Amino acid sequence: MTAITTPPDQxxxxxxxxHEPPGTTPGGEGPAEAVLTCxxxxxxxxxxxxxxxxxxxxxxxxxxxLLGPNGAGKTTTISMICGILPADDGEVRVxxxxxxxxxxxxxxxxxxxxxxxxxxxDLSARENLTFFGRLYGLRGPQLRERIAEILSxxxxxxxxxxxxxxxxxxxxxxxxxxxxxxxxxxxxxxxxPTVGVDPQSRNAILTSxxxxxxxxxxxxxxxxxxxxxxxxCDRVGIIDEGRIIAEGTxxxxxxxxxxxxxxxxxATGDLAAAAAAARRIAGVREATPHDGGIDLNVVEARxxxxxxxxxxxxxxxxxxxxxxxxxxxxxxxxxxxGKALRD
Amino acid sequence: xxxxLIIAGRIxxxxxxxxxxxxxxxxxxxxxxxxxxAVIPDFTPNFHTTVAVVDEDRxxxxxxxxxxxxxxxxxxxxxDVKTLATEADARIAxxxxxxxxxxxxxxxxxxxxxxxxxxxxxxxxxxxxxxxEVVRATVTSFANxxxxxxxxxxxxxxxxxxxDATSLERIRAALxxxxxxxxxxxxxxRRQANLATFYGAAMxxxxxxxxxxxxxxxxxxxxxxxxxxxxxxxPISQGSVVLGGSIAGLALGLxxxxxxxxxxxxxxxxxxxxxxxVGALIVAAVIAAVGISTLVATLAKTVEQAGGLNAIVALCxxxxxxxxxxxxxxxxxxxxxxxxxxxxWFLRAVDTLSVPxxxxxDILPSLLVLVGMGVVTGGxxxxxxxxxxxxx
Numbered sequence: 240m241t242a243i244t245t246p247p248d249q250x251x252x253x254x255x256x257x258h259e260p261p262g263t264t265p266g267g268e269g270p271a272e273a274v275l276t277c278x279x280x281x282x283x284x285x286x287x288x289x290x291x292x293x294x295x296x297x298x299x300x301x302x303x304x305l306l307g308p309n310g311a312g313k314t315t316t317i318s319m320i321c322g323i324l325p326a327d328d329g330e331v332r333v334x335x336x337x338x339x340x341x342x343x344x345x346x347x348x349x350x351x352x353x354x355x356x357x358x359x360x361d362l363s364a365r366e367n368l369t370f371f372g373r374l375y376g377l378r379g380p381q382l383r384e385r386i387a388e389i390l391s392x393x394x395x396x397x398x399x400x401x402x403x404x405x406x407x408x409x410x411x412x413x414x415x416x417x418x419x420x421x422x423x424x425x426x427x428x429x430x431x432p433t434v435g436v437d438p439q440s441r442n443a444i445l446t447s448x449x450x451x452x453x454x455x456x457x458x459x460x461x462x463x464x465x466x467x468x469x470x471x472c473d474r475v476g477i478i479d480e481g482r483i484i485a486e487g488t489x490x491x492x493x494x495x496x497x498x499x500x501x502x503x504x505x506a507t508g509d510l511a512a513a514a515a516a517a518r519r520i521a522g523v524r525e526a527t528p529h530d531g532g533i534d535l536n537v538v539e540a541r542x543x544x545x546x547x548x549x550x551x552x553x554x555x556x557x558x559x560x561x562x563x564x565x566x567x568x569x570x571x572x573x574x575x576x577g578k579a580l581r582d
Numbered sequence: 583x584x585x586x587l588i589i590a591g592r593i594x595x596x597x598x599x600x601x602x603x604x605x606x607x608x609x610x611x612x613x614x615x616x617x618x619x620a621v622i623p624d625f626t627p628n629f630h631t632t633v634a635v636v637d638e639d640r641x642x643x644x645x646x647x648x649x650x651x652x653x654x655x656x657x658x659x660x661x662d663v664k665t666l667a668t669e670a671d672a673r674i675a676x677x678x679x680x681x682x683x684x685x686x687x688x689x690x691x692x693x694x695x696x697x698x699x700x701x702x703x704x705x706x707x708x709x710x711x712x713x714x715e716v717v718r719a720t721v722t723s724f725a726n727x728x729x730x731x732x733x734x735x736x737x738x739x740x741x742x743x744x745x746d747a748t749s750l751e752r753i754r755a756a757l758x759x760x761x762x763x764x765x766x767x768x769x770x771x772r773r774q775a776n777l778a779t780f781y782g783a784a785m786x787x788x789x790x791x792x793x794x795x796x797x798x799x800x801x802x803x804x805x806x807x808x809x810x811x812x813x814x815x816x817p818i819s820q821g822s823v824v825l826g827g828s829i830a831g832l833a834l835g836l837x838x839x840x841x842x843x844x845x846x847x848x849x850x851x852x853x854x855x856x857x858x859x860v861g862a863l864i865v866a867a868v869i870a871a872v873g874i875s876t877l878v879a880t881l882a883k884t885v886e887q888a889g890g891l892n893a894i895v896a897l898c899x900x901x902x903x904x905x906x907x908x909x910x911x912x913x914x915x916x917x918x919x920x921x922x923x924x925x926x927w928f929l930r931a932v933d934t935l936s937v938p939x940x941x942x943x944d945i946l947p948s949l950l951v952l953v954g955m956g957v958v959t960g961g962x963x964x965x966x967x968x969x970x971x972x973x974x
Contacts, residue, residue: 318811321811321814321815322814322815323811323814323815340814340820341819341820343817343818343819344817345817346815346816346817346818347817349815351811351812351815353808353811353812355808356808357807357808357809357811357812358807358808358809359592359596359807359809360807361596361599361600362592362595362596366595370588370592371812371816373588374585374588374589374813374816374817374818375816375817376817418812
């Protein structure tokens with residue numbers, strides 16, 4: 240699959256493009272406006288509580304990951320945010336406007352990419368885009384231009400008039416995402432977009448999401464793949480049994496469980512002296528020499544590595560290689576729930 | 583509404599493109615209509631019955647009925663008329679199938695006609711529904727003519743006029759002239775055309791349910807394809823999603839029936855009646871079909887279930903409604919039961935429109951019943967369908 244390379248001006252209006260750190264306004268004057276605010280969302284099906292008091296906020300240019308195992312309540316949460324499912328309690332606002340199943344206007348600010356393909360197989364890619372574009376109020380030259388842009392972005396311009404039932408899985412996935420982008424949404428909701436996708440297509444989708452976020456779009460990304468959340472998301476909410484049990488940046492989440500990075504150095508020289516020198520650096524919790532190297536336990540290894548290298552080389556040690564293993568969200572999830580993310 | 587039309591347009595495009603709607607809703611009924619009208623012989627030229635008359639009145643109005651419309655049946659070679667003394671004799675004759683039907687003219691009939699008060703002609707039907715229908719139509723025609731004459735006289739008197747003997751004789755002559763001779767004017771060629779009309783109409787009303795189902799199944803189809811949630815996240819009302827399917831069903835139904843009417847008229851010499859009235863009847867029938875199909879679709883969980891259920895309902899209603907057996911040939915109980923079906927009301931109106939003088943008032947009951955059936959069943963169906971939009 241070709242990567243969905245998305246020039247910013249093809250996805251969102253120039254006024255919405257943000258190159259500052261995610262969640263800040265252009266110019267860094269303060270936090271960007273919230274494109275999604277949800278509070279106290281609850282949903283039960285019979286006696287089973289699927290979502291129990293979920294709340295979070297996403298700002299323009301921010302990618303928020305909803306990370307949890309299958310059945311944790313991710314899709315139900317998304318369904319309430321998009322106005323598919325009525326919430327038993329709680330409130331959703333998109334760009335400041337309340338959303339529920341009866342909402343019409345606010346839904347125009349949401350781009351929804353469902354987990355399963357949502358395209359008409361007996362229509363061509365262009366007809367699919369035309370149909371959904373018209374539902375979003377696009378028409379005439381504006382619609383035609385926008386369709387041409389999206390077809391180019393998802394690399395289907397040369398197959399635009401072919402029925403989608405003849406498309407490969409990757410092509411269908413690209414069209415599925417393209418439909419969600421057609422009307423330049425302020426909030427893009429991606430529900431496990433990489434499930435069942437080959438590695439090449441998956442990488443292209445992740446690259447596209449990064450580009451869209453950089454272009455200023457607020458993105459809600461659900462996944463049960465920890466590595467996707469780590470790569471894409473500025474903040475992550477860990478959801479389990481219908482509740483968000485932890486939320487923050489990856490570093491904040493790791494800090495919640497007191498995690499430290501493991502550093503494996505391959506080195507020669509006076510390793511015992513080098514280890515002792517390293518232990519004197521604040522943030523180095525442990526340094527153990529062994530044959531051929533030193534193992535360290537370090538808080539924020541990436542920040543401290545230069546200091547560690549400097550201390551060791553002063554003692555005449557030659558460093559041949561270094562490997563940093565940071566605690567991941569999988570570990571956080573295991574710590575918080577007592578079970579693995581893929582359970 | 584705009585969103586509903588966009589959705590309907592997309593459904594129509596898909597159904598016309600895959601040709602399923604054309605095959606099921608147009609080509610199949612058209613082929614069957616031609617086949618039936620060509621293969622099944624017209625039974626009407628050989629029809630003959632005996633009608634008994636019990637004249638308990640012995641007045642001028644009774645004689646007008648006997649010498650006018652009933653003698654007209656004899657002249658046309660449709661029936662022999664036999665006079666019996668009492669209603670009891672008539673019941674015995676009817677029960678023994680000695681006569682096809684009997685007309686009881688009650689005592690005081692002529693006086694009631696003159697006074698303009700309520701009176702009642704009774705028809706006893708036997709084992710032949712056709713005989714009963716022929717006699718019923720003949721006597722109804724006479725009763726309508728008498729009513730018209732009464733209205734004329736009452737109008738003249740009410741406006742201060744007088745009625746002399748000559749005028750009265752002219753009115754009486756006019757009543758007598760309104761006899762079933764008009765029926766005998768229907769030549770063999772005309773009756774053949776009616777057969778083509780009947781089978782065209784029968785196939786049209788049966789298969790319109792297959793045309794409208796494509797709209798009724800829209801929500802289930804969207805759910806199967808996976809597009810329902812995407813539609814629900816679009817900035818349109820949820821009602822648009824449901825309404826779009828109904829509009830598509832309506833359009834497909836209208837298309838299917840219109841093609842059948844035009845094709846049987848041009849190719850099979852069918853005689854449907856005045857185009858505006860036929861148009862109104864088609865719209866009413868399609869509304870009924872859309873309503874019932876919509877309701878039936880909400881009873882199923884999958885497209886396949888709904889399609890099967892709709893086919894069963896369409897066939898059952900067709901069987902009860904006189905599609906396979908003309909109701910005039912059906913037992914009395916079936917004729918009564920048929921009134922619960924849109925098919926019977928549609929076919930009854932088509933029959934009515936075959937009379938050259940038929941107007942909107944003659945088919946109004948059918949139109950109202952058909953639209954009523956559509957509105958009630960469709961209303962329930964739309965409410966249920968909207969409830970089904972929410973994912974479980």
